[in-house]
Amino acid sequence: MSQSQSQALTAAFDEMGPQGEVRQVYAAIADWLAGTSREELLAKRAEAEWLFRRVGITFAVYGEGGDPERLIPFDIIPRVLGRSEWDRLSAGLTQRVRALNAFLADAYGKQEILKAGIIPTALVTGNEQFRREMQGFSPPGGVFTHIAGIDLVRTGPDAFYVLEDNCRTPSGVSYMLENREAMLRLFPRLLGRHRIQPVNRYPEELLATLRAAAPEGAGADPTVVVLTPGNFNSAYYEHCYLADEMGVEVVEGADLFVEEDVVFMRTTAGPRRVDVIYRRIDDDYLDPRAFRADSMLGVPGLMAAYRAGNVALCNAPGCGIADDKAIYPYVPEMIRFYLGEEPRLSNVPTYLCEREADRAYVLDHLDQLVVKLAQGSGGYGMMIGPHATRAERQDFAARIRTRPADYIAQPTLALSTVPTLVEAGIAPRHVDLRPFVLSTRDEVRIIPGGLTRVALRQGSLVVNSSQGGGTKDTWVLESDPMDGGVAC
Amino acid sequence: MLSRTADNLFWLGRYTERAGNVARGLSVALRMASLSARFGTDGDEWRSLLIASGCEEGFFAKHRTASQEAAVDFLVRDPENPSAILSCFAAARHNARRVRTALTVDMWSALNDSWRMLRDAPFQGEHLPGFLDLVRERVLLFNGAAQDTMLRGEPWLFVQLGTALERADSTARLLDVKHDLLAPAQPASVEYAQWQAILQSVSALRAYHWVYRDRLDPARIAELLILRPELPRSLAACHGRVLDLLERIAAGQGGRRGECHRMAEEITRWLRGASIGGIITEGLHEHLTRMIESTARLGEAVEAFYIRG
Numbered sequence: 150m151s152q153s154q155s156q157a158l159t160a161a162f163d164e165m166g167p168q169g170e171v172r173q174v175y176a177a178i179a180d181w182l183a184g185t186s187r188e189e190l191l192a193k194r195a196e197a198e199w200l201f202r203r204v205g206i207t208f209a210v211y212g213e214g215g216d217p218e219r220l221i222p223f224d225i226i227p228r229v230l231g232r233s234e235w236d237r238l239s240a241g242l243t244q245r246v247r248a249l250n251a252f253l254a255d256a257y258g259k260q261e262i263l264k265a266g267i268i269p270t271a272l273v274t275g276n277e278q279f280r281r282e283m284q285g286f287s288p289p290g291g292v293f294t295h296i297a298g299i300d301l302v303r304t305g306p307d308a309f310y311v312l313e314d315n316c317r318t319p320s321g322v323s324y325m326l327e328n329r330e331a332m333l334r335l336f337p338r339l340l341g342r343h344r345i346q347p348v349n350r351y352p353e354e355l356l357a358t359l360r361a362a363a364p365e366g367a368g369a370d371p372t373v374v375v376l377t378p379g380n381f382n383s384a385y386y387e388h389c390y391l392a393d394e395m396g397v398e399v400v401e402g403a404d405l406f407v408e409e410d411v412v413f414m415r416t417t418a419g420p421r422r423v424d425v426i427y428r429r430i431d432d433d434y435l436d437p438r439a440f441r442a443d444s445m446l447g448v449p450g451l452m453a454a455y456r457a458g459n460v461a462l463c464n465a466p467g468c469g470i471a472d473d474k475a476i477y478p479y480v481p482e483m484i485r486f487y488l489g490e491e492p493r494l495s496n497v498p499t500y501l502c503e504r505e506a507d508r509a510y511v512l513d514h515l516d517q518l519v520v521k522l523a524q525g526s527g528g529y530g531m532m533i534g535p536h537a538t539r540a541e542r543q544d545f546a547a548r549i550r551t552r553p554a555d556y557i558a559q560p561t562l563a564l565s566t567v568p569t570l571v572e573a574g575i576a577p578r579h580v581d582l583r584p585f586v587l588s589t590r591d592e593v594r595i596i597p598g599g600l601t602r603v604a605l606r607q608g609s610l611v612v613n614s615s616q617g618g619g620t621k622d623t624w625v626l627e628s629d630p631m632d633g634g635v636a637c
Numbered sequence: 638m639l640s641r642t643a644d645n646l647f648w649l650g651r652y653t654e655r656a657g658n659v660a661r662g663l664s665v666a667l668r669m670a671s672l673s674a675r676f677g678t679d680g681d682e683w684r685s686l687l688i689a690s691g692c693e694e695g696f697f698a699k700h701r702t703a704s705q706e707a708a709v710d711f712l713v714r715d716p717e718n719p720s721a722i723l724s725c726f727a728a729a730r731h732n733a734r735r736v737r738t739a740l741t742v743d744m745w746s747a748l749n750d751s752w753r754m755l756r757d758a759p760f761q762g763e764h765l766p767g768f769l770d771l772v773r774e775r776v777l778l779f780n781g782a783a784q785d786t787m788l789r790g791e792p793w794l795f796v797q798l799g800t801a802l803e804r805a806d807s808t809a810r811l812l813d814v815k816h817d818l819l820a821p822a823q824p825a826s827v828e829y830a831q832w833q834a835i836l837q838s839v840s841a842l843r844a845y846h847w848v849y850r851d852r853l854d855p856a857r858i859a860e861l862l863i864l865r866p867e868l869p870r871s872l873a874a875c876h877g878r879v880l881d882l883l884e885r886i887a888a889g890q891g892g893r894r895g896e897c898h899r900m901a902e903e904i905t906r907w908l909r910g911a912s913i914g915g916i917i918t919e920g921l922h923e924h925l926t927r928m929i930e931s932t933a934r935l936g937e938a939v940e941a942f943y944i945r946g
Contacts, residue, residue, distance in 0.1 A: 380735055389738050399738075404641050415640040417791060417943045418890045 160563040173630035174231045222619035235625040241494030243593045251487035253293035278469025290590035293465040297586045303565040316468040321600040323387035328622040344627035346597035352394035361589040362461040371424035407450030410457040474523040503554040511558040518558040597625035638791045645732040650799025656725035657776035658807040665838040683708035689814040741786040751775035805875035813925035819855040839870040860913035873908040897938035
């Protein structure tokens with residue numbers, strides 16, 4: 150371990166409690182860990198892996214050789230949040246997603262925030278993610294991002310930051326659900342000692358959200374489908390799982406067709422009209438007539454049907470401008486502009502390399518910053534300065550000078566840690582949290598919890614499953630512990 | 638149900654059944670080949686098996702003569718042959734994978750384990766009989782898993798439809814290749830053994846004795862395999878099943894019917910009314926060829942109505 154890595158760990162806030170102390174929400178977990186041998190824990194972990202393999206909850210990694218079907222490592226030690234911690238987060242998430250939806254409606258509508266000079270126009274209308282096809286169009290209910298995944302990190306007891314917004318097709322919710330199922334099977338007594346807010350209503354809430362998005366002409370019982378790119382997609386399991394839980398069909402592009410601006414699916418009983426499409430396909434591939442002509446995944450004529458108001462797409466096309474990393478620094482301003490409120494959740498300070506002053510600062514402080522592609526995802530194309538070699542830093546400096554607009558940089562945060570079962574025993578590992586936020590015209594709903602991702606390698610800050618990250622069950626308690634303080 | 642799901646389930650039924658039928662065909666050919674060596678006949682068993690499996694053209698594009706080793710390799714393993722046993726399992730597994738949620742865990746395991754087991758198993762020479770038994774057992778296991786665990790909705794009906802149609806096709810082809818053996822003639826001992834082998838290929842040797850309680854007779858063999866509804870692999874049984882399944886699908890859809898229903902009804906009506914004497918007088922081969930063609934057309938009509946419709 151390098152010096153900077155050990156510094157990152159020692160400086161990090163441990164959610165169970167600093168050395169020798171236990172925060173009250175973790176009291177029962179600490180008892181349990183103290184009373185359970187390493188062998189027992191390892192046996193439980195093996196059982197968990199068997200459970201996950203059996204249900205077939207895998208994701209696919211291509212281009213690395215070998216079997217592409219991988220299992221995301223599951224850590225059996227849960228991550229716990231108290232009631233009031235969660236309530237504060239929940240209020241902040243609600244506020245943020247309301248603002249993001251207001252921004253999307255504005256960006257494709259009157260563009261008032263651009264006219265007011267709060268966000269540079271070029272950053273929005275010149276953005277690769279800006280869809281001209283959406284201009285002047287208001288989706289049913291006015292909602293653009295019906296399902297958002299907001300990535301949060303924590304650096305202290307009350308310090309939560311939004312790391313990024315995912316407004317397009319966020320994935321991972323199946324792990325939130327399966328992780329809880331696994332914990333219920335593996336540790337019924339431990340769960341019984343806590344009062345944990347349930348997560349298993351998510352599929353119902355999702356279905357209600359999707360039904361609420363149906364166009365007006367759809368009637369009382371709209372037909373909802375999940376549109377998947379197919380079984381080679383890394384999240385295919387999740388698409389099938391959610392469809393199954395909601396009791397709706399999971400379809401591929403070829404299962405749908407458009408006739409006179411109405412979408413149908415091909416069934417054994419003939420064509421059946423489709424009203425709402427929960428699409429897990431990127432904008433580019435949705436409709437070869439509107440977007441990429443070479444797309445084999447999409448449905449020709451889908452955008453025309455959408456614009457005619459005959460079908461709902463969830464999320465709406467064009468949401469990428471709201472979660473673009475170059476737009477991200479402006480989200481607090483959006484909250485003030487649209488809601489007239491102060492942001493409840495903070496952004497991580499962000500430097501845009503296309504700004505000259507920011508760029509100079511970034512190039513000067515590469516060893517302290519995390520550099521990311523403005524439009525990258527999945528932890529690819531990213532450099533963590535304190536962990537990078539000199540050669541890597543030089544490589545990134547050159548890249549930033551060549552294409553400054555492609556890069557942003559943020560300070561390396563001392564991400565909080567949670568006790569995690571590793572080879573050497575139980576050790577702190579860095580985590581983040583992705584809650585899933587459901588929006589309809591009338592309300593924003595959040596299932597208490599989310600997907601906790603954990604960087605399993607010692608000192609690593611990268612939690613992405615494609616980069617060696619694992620997951621944990623996330624418990625949100627029904628109430629706060631009595632004294633709310635620290636037990637010794 | 639989605640047409641794509643029906644498509645995958647229908648072909649899942651067809652491919653698993655085909656794998657079993659190719660194994661049955663190989664068992665018979667193996668038996669006959671060893672008989673013909675003893676009795677000094679032409680030994681053309683492998684060629685006629687390739688014809689029965691509809692693989693003749695593909696095989697002779699690669700091989701000059703139908704030696705046992707070449708024929709067995711082509712029918713068991715050759716990835717260029719879509720009807721090879723391993724190709725059938727690979728295709729069935731592919732179909733199953735695309736509709737995982739429509740299958741039960743038992744069906745998937747039966748298929749997936751079979752694929753992993755057979756993929757690496759030796760099958761040439763003395764390994765062949767054991768390998769073929771294993772294939773038949775694995776197909777029986779899959780069918781049993783479907784029978785015992787699958788919800789009786791449209792998914793179930795489409796798997797069964799694929800199985801029944803494929804089986805009808807297979808029995809007709811098997812009989813047609815051997816039709817000259819069943820033409821009226823004096824029973825020579827070689828032919829007697831061949832008749833036994835035909836019956837064994839559809840697991841019907843014992844059944845013959847139970848039904849007729851008499852010596853093997855070519856006309857009765859033809860009758861048993863074509864017209865007797867109580868033999869599960871007879872044309873009458875398979876087509877009766879196809880009609881029944883199509884009617885049940887129609888009933889579940891408020892009576893929606895198409896060309897495939899009309900065709901299936903016509904075939905079954907004919908099979909119920911025909912006599913074996915009449916069939917043989919008019920020409921067994923002609924009847925079987927017609928039956929193979931109408932089974933193929935029926936399969937296309939099913940796909941046209943339910944899958945591409």
